[in-house]
Amino acid sequence: MKEDPSDNYDVCVVGGAGRVGLPLALVLADSGFKTLILDINKSSLEKIAAGTMPFREEGGDALLKKVHASDRLKLSTEARSAAGAALIVLTIGTPVDEFHNPNFSVLTRCLDELLPHLRDDQTIILRSTVAPGTTNYIEGYLRSRGKKTGLAFCPERVVQGRGIEEIRTLPQLISGTSPEALAAAKKLFCKIAPEVVEMTPLEAEFAKLVCNAFRYMQFAATNQLYMVVESAGLDYAELLSKMKRGYPRMDSIPGPGFAAGPCLMKDTMQLFAFQKHNFVLGQMATTVNEGLPNFIVEQLARRFDLRKKRIGILGMTFKAESDDIRDSLSYKLGKLLRFHGANVSYSDEYAKDPTFITKEDLVASNEVVIVGAAHNAYRQLRIPAKTEVVDLWNVLPA
Ligand SMILES: NC(=O)c1ccc[n+]([C@@H]2O[C@H](COP(=O)([O-])OP(=O)(O)OC[C@H]3O[C@@H](n4cnc5c(N)ncnc54)[C@H](O)[C@@H]3O)[C@@H](O)[C@H]2O)c1
Numbered sequence: 001m002k003e004d005p006s007d008n009y010d011v012c013v014v015g016g017a018g019r020v021g022l023p024l025a026l027v028l029a030d031s032g033f034k035t036l037i038l039d040i041n042k043s044s045l046e047k048i049a050a051g052t053m054p055f056r057e058e059g060g061d062a063l064l065k066k067v068h069a070s071d072r073l074k075l076s077t078e079a080r081s082a083a084g085a086a087l088i089v090l091t092i093g094t095p096v097d098e099f100h101n102p103n104f105s106v107l108t109r110c111l112d113e114l115l116p117h118l119r120d121d122q123t124i125i126l127r128s129t130v131a132p133g134t135t136n137y138i139e140g141y142l143r144s145r146g147k148k149t150g151l152a153f154c155p156e157r158v159v160q161g162r163g164i165e166e167i168r169t170l171p172q173l174i175s176g177t178s179p180e181a182l183a184a185a186k187k188l189f190c191k192i193a194p195e196v197v198e199m200t201p202l203e204a205e206f207a208k209l210v211c212n213a214f215r216y217m218q219f220a221a222t223n224q225l226y227m228v229v230e231s232a233g234l235d236y237a238e239l240l241s242k243m244k245r246g247y248p249r250m251d252s253i254p255g256p257g258f259a260a261g262p263c264l265m266k267d268t269m270q271l272f273a274f275q276k277h278n279f280v281l282g283q284m285a286t287t288v289n290e291g292l293p294n295f296i297v298e299q300l301a302r303r304f305d306l307r308k309k310r311i312g313i314l315g316m317t318f319k320a321e322s323d324d325i326r327d328s329l330s331y332k333l334g335k336l337l338r339f340h341g342a343n344v345s346y347s348d349e350y351a352k353d354p355t356f357i358t359k360e361d362l363v364a365s366n367e368v369v370i371v372g373a374a375h376n377a378y379r380q381l382r383i384p385a386k387t388e389v390v391d392l393w394n395v396l397p398a
Pocket residue numbers: 014015016017018019020021038039040041044091092093094095109110113128129156159160262263266
């Protein structure tokens with residue numbers, strides 16, 4: 001699987017061992033493109049070379065084996081390898097800093113490594129979510145360094161963990177800073193997506209941010225209503241179920257739960273920064289979603305003395321059926337509980353940590369059990385009758 005430096009490729013995926021890059025690289029290789037994964041994470045590359053996915057991804061193991069057999073996927077840690085690819089997909093994005101402003105340096109550092117190897121007949125495709133105006137900024141960055149390499153922005157909109165399926169089933173938004181760059185991106189995505197939607201780079205940047213910010217605000221709306229209803233002593237899940245019965249206008253209201261992870265809040269913050277820190281709904285969504293662990297702790301503290309209380313958190317990943325703990329609110333919940341003096345233990349089905357205990361031990365040894373991520377494995381758990389349960393998703397057996 002190791003690349004031969006003299007090899008040529010149809011496409012090189014930079015950051016191709018990551019959660020955005022690897023599903024795309026596998027789909028591309030499976031669709032007939034000679035694909036190079038360029039990544040600085042040696043341990044992930046070793047796993048991929050050995051035929052093991054470095055993280056959970058539906059259909060990933062089977063597709064990786066298939067692609068291995070085809071010999072269309074190569075791996076490299078060397079930026080110079082990108083010289084042999086007609087298209088270079090960059091999955092490196094613009095995170096937000098501690099002041100909620102987009103940070104371009106991760107992206108430009110990655111570009112700086114590639115610059116000496118870029119040719120004018122190549123096209124770079126930005127794939128990760130970026131702050132509005134980033135494509136234009138990168139265009140200027142390349143031109144001011146004497147590079148005529150084409151530039152496109154084609155954001156991914158797949159749900160993490162189901163990328164392989166969704167890359168092939170969802171329309172792909174495509175944009176370019178020149179007709180040639182747009183045509184190159186179109187040629188690539190027409191082979192893997194059912195439909196491409198052309199737009200300007202700024203439209204594509206906003207489209208992706210609006211998708212994520214809107215989802216984040218929807219979760220905040222239901223989370224805020226959850227807090228209001230539960231503060232009145234009612235059961236929100238029960239209320240939703242009765243309220244939605246035969247009433248289609250409320251079908252779209254999501255249940256409550258932790259809205260976190262590496263994208264939703266960050267992308268809402270990109271709009272917040274763009275709007276000169278005047279994006280009230282986005283700000284409020286952050287306050288509400290990030291405040292949910294505090295609400296849970298306050299509710300418990302009203303009923304119990306939390307000092308020395310044994311409390312277990314079931315599920316430490318940022319969402320159900322994932323192994324990704326980045327920006328998970330379960331950790332914030334744990335910290336708050338410890339601050340109140342509780343003895344807190346953690347368990348997870350997919351995230352590995354030597355301090356975690358099994359779900360069975362967690363349930364058996366704690367007085368309070370809080371679901372942090374609604375993994376399906378919890379549906380069959382036997383909970384002792386005396387255990388106090390906080391289960392926003394209603395995943396535990398009644
Ligand atoms: N995970 C998601 O669902 C998701 C969705 C939309 C957007 N994003 C955004 O996409 C970007 C990537 O996210 P991810 O989840 O794939 O992260 P990740 O950490 O899983 O993957 C990033 C990969 O890039 C590699 N990398 C970093 N710098 C590099 C460099 N200079 N050269 C080569 N490889 C380099 C890392 O080793 C890693 O393998 C982030 O900006 C993220 O916010 C993620």
